[in-house]
Amino acid sequence: MSHPALRAAPDGVVVLLRVIPRSQPEGLAGLRDGRLLVRLSAAPVDGAANKALTAVLAQAFGVSRSRVDLQRGEKSREKEVLLRGLAMETVLAALPPACCT
Secondary structure: OOOOEEEEEEEEEEEEEEEEOOOOOOOEEEEEEEEEEEOOOOHHHHHHHHHHHHHHHHHHHHHHHHHHHEEEEOOOOOOEEEEEOOHHHHHHHOOOHHOOO
């Protein structure tokens, strides 16, 4: 099974994201234009949104924050994150139904 927002990498899975800062409730919020939507309560100031993103993804996929690696989009709403050490099947299983349609 594949997903438009996921790509296998040699050391994990790359996730394509669209971040919505200053938004509630925090968490994975669906799929838009081939990217997972992630709502964050943090504002995009001084890296706060990126720190919140790391925490939200770590919790959603059941890994430590150190295994969530921001690859691209540090100052953008569109980001690529590497989930180190996870298999594609594990990431797919952790996605809520709203993110799979």
